[in-house]
Amino acid sequence: MFLTNYKVSFKEEEINQINKDIKNNKQSTYESSFEVVEGINFKDNYWDFSNILESTIYSKNFTFAKYRFQDIKTAAYRFYLKKFVLRQLFNNEKRPSSVYGGYCMVKGFIKYLENEMLITVPLAIYDKIIENYINKFKRENYRRVIRRYIKLYFAEIEQNEMDFYLNEFRSLYTPTDMQKVLYEEEIGKTPNIPDRIYKAIIRQALLDLDNKELNLIDRMTAGLIILLSQIGLRIGEALLLEIGRLKEEVIFDGTKKAYKLEFWTYKTTGIKGKWTITFMTPLAIKAYKKLEELGTTRRGNGGKYLYPNSNGDMYTPKSWSNNSHRFFVRNQEVLGLNNLTDNELKQVVEVEINQWMVEHIAFLSRNDIGKTFYKVNAHQYRVAVCNYLRKKPGINLQWIKKHMNHLEEDMTIHYFRDxxxxxxxxxxxxxxxxxxxxxxxxxxxxxxxxxxxxxxxxxxxxxxxxxxxxxxxxxxxxxxxxxxxxxxxxxxxxxxxxxxxxxxxxxxxxxxxxxxxxxxxYLRPQVPDITNFNQTYKRLITKLELVKHNKSVASEDSRYLREYELQLNTFNQYYNNKFMPEFELLKKNIENVGMNKVILNNPHLESIIYRFNEIEKVEMESREWLGNKLFWT
Structure with missing residues (x-):
């Protein structure tokens, strides 16, 4: 028997409203109250569907008609498990026995999160946890079923939790599925923030942070936005930031100071999270110290969170999202979000104003309900920081990987939008x-x-x-x-x-x-060797021709000046670090032992050596193109 067509009391609109309430961070969300069927309320932590099944083949065994949620300590986990059960029972044509089996598997995984991993926040779940849990079971067929049900459970979470992405949990996918996931990731990456918007956000957030006329929440939110824009933390990591974690170090023989920030991460560890560090910019230091000051009253005695809520605890991601909305609604015009180009529209998020926003954002009224505004999401700051670092001279991929707290360089490259x-x-x-x-x-x-x-x-x-x-x-x-x-x-x-x-x-x-x-x-130290000078010379000519070609194009259209400069720089490196050391060595050998001796030792260079005058002319022409970029004089 399927329960798909069974007449239930709740309506799909009620579930949709719960989803909206979660996004709006209403206090009663995870304990929402409505009747599922007669005698069972969603907020109940014990559901018994025996009455529905009493006239079916399951009448002698009501085990899989009874669902117990009271032993799940985390309200969010409990809420999403209830949604999972309802969807499987009434929407997806699953047999009650199959749904109950899935419920038991997911519940076992939740117990593992709560009791062994001590993780009670969905955003703190990472792929290695799932991999370790699944590998505890020996039978591959059982592993396959567990993956399927955890994936369905995570799909419920993904609907509502900001920055919770099902595609990040690669242990849940087969190799075939992963090919599709990787393709979707590649052409559907989190967009970078338009440069002018990014700079305007930082500029306005700095003004808000120092504006004593603003309320505390808005000033604190501005501070966290500055931190995100400067160091690119994941939002889950940013909300867990603690006071007293900014460390000062003396460098360059005591002439300068450097700052690093300790923070707690779950994403790049296979155990239960760890402390790690990120490097701080001057603006990040300013924002951190100001947040320590602004949150003093809220923390009271013993509070530790840098961005505390009114009870001194950490904000949830949903609460952060709401606070972020206040910043963007209030500053639409000054940020230039009311005048976006077509391409910029693809890089921002459109949000519709709802009743909750009207109730909690003072300058909105009921007339604003249904209107839209634009914002960037928390993860976009991370993309922006990664791309900014990539363009800074002297910073390599490994340094960015460490700063961004990535496990693999491939993940760092995934963020680049160049x-x-x-x-x-x-x-x-x-x-x-x-x-x-x-x-x-x-x-x-x-x-x-x-x-x-x-x-x-x-x-x-x-x-x-x-x-x-x-x-x-x-x-x-x-x-x-x-x-x-x-x-x-x-x-x-x-x-x-x-x-x-x-x-x-x-x-x-x-x-x-x-x-x-x-x-x-060309940049590494070179040991001159004339063995392959014929290829070195041939490549120099090719590069010189490319420089000439790009110079011609750039002279007709200034848009291509950048390409010419790039080619000229590459040619400069090749000439100075590759061609000239070999050319000088060849010339010195000819002067010391004579042309015939050099040809005897290097017969493959005979034709090149007999054209030495031609090579000297090409070398002189190269000098003229490079001008003052030369190292060899």
Whole structure:
């Protein structure tokens, strides 16, 4: 017997209203009261559906008609388990015995979270916990079923909990499922914050933090926004921040001070969380110290949280979201959120004003219900910080990984949203007229890029992008900005733009690898060796031709000056760190032992050595292009 068609007392609107209440942080949310069926109220912690099943094949065994929630200590876990049971019983055509089995499995997992891991906040759950729990069971078939039910349970949480993403729990997915998840992640990343909006948020938050005319909540919220914008903590980590955790260190033989912040994280540990550190900017230090001061009264005696609620405890993510709404509603105009471009609209979140907001935000009225405003979510600050750090000179990927508290470098790379990489990828592969990606090898000067057209993986990417450009009537030189914005801001799954974006990512990834190899090759200490000088010289000529080409393009259109400068810088590194050490060594050997002796020892260089005068002319031409960038004089 299925209970899908059974007449129940509650309506779908009641569940929807509960979901809205959670988002609005109403106090009674997790203990909401409404009748499920006759004799059973949602707030009850013991449900008995025996009366419904008494005339069925289950009449002799009512075990799976009885659900006990009273031994689950965490209100949130208990609430979501109740939602899980109702959805499975009445919406999803599950047999009562199957639903009860799923309920028992999920309840066992909840007990593990509460009693062994001591985790009572959904946002503190991380993938390693699930992996460890599932691996406790030996039978693979049993593991498969547990994964399925935990995934269904997490789907209930994901509907309501900000920053709780089902896709983060990779232990719940099969390899086939993960391919789809990774694809969705790649073209549906959390967007970066538009630069002008990001700067305006920081500027206004600083003003709010120091504004004694504002109420305490708004000043404290401004302080936390500054911290998020400067150090990129996850919101769950930010809400757990404690006072007295800012540490000062003396550096550079006592001439300067540096600050780091200790915070508690669950995300990158396989046990029960740990203390870790992040480095602080001057604005982050200011915000932290001000929050310590502003929260003094709320903490009372013994309170520890940096951003405390009225009881001195930590705010929930939902409460934080509401406080954040106050900041954005009040500052829409000054932040420039009432005048967004089409591309900026794709990078912000639209929120509809509801009754709760009217009741809790003084400057809103009932007439505002149904209107919308724009905001950025907490995770976007993290993306913005990651991208800002990436562009700072002298900061490498490993440092960013440590600062962002990532387990793997791949996760750090996942946060990058870089216009320059897309631009460089396109311009280095464009045809001579700048209309499309060049697919004829004989027209490509760069040896590494020419190799891409021997690989079907990259050929497919070239063809996909060119087909897209042709259909949209876009030309690389003429419409570069529009093309970049399309690839950056179109998270559309299984669509033409989605697949084209995926193709673009292939080439961007390839270009970044070429850039990293090139930087490593030319920036690391070199031991001069003339063995491969013929290849070194050939590559110098190729790079010189690329510089000339880009100079010509930039002289006609200043938008491509950046590409020319980039190529010139690469050429400079190659000339100084690779070509010149080998060239000088070859010239010195010829002077010391004579041309014939050098050819005898290096017969493969015979043709190059006989053209030494030609090489000297190319070297002089290279000097002229580089001007004062030379190390070799």
């Amino acid at each position: 216009d320059d990489v897309i631009q460089e990828t396109l311009l280095k592969r464009t045809s001579e007229n700048g209309d499309f990606l060049e697919t004829k090898k004989e027209n490509i000067l760069d040896e590494d890029i020419r190799k891409e057209l021997d690989d079907p993986y990259f050929i497919e990417a070239y063809n996909t992008i060119n087909k897209f450009l042709k259909k949209k009537r876009l030309k690389i030189y003429k419409d570069l900005n529009e093309i970049i914005n399309t690839f950056k801001n179109s998270p559309i799954l299984d669509s033409e733009i989605g697949f084209c974006t995926n193709a673009m990512e292939r080439l961007c990834e390839r270009q970044e690898k070429l850039n990293q190899l090139e930087k490593w090759s």
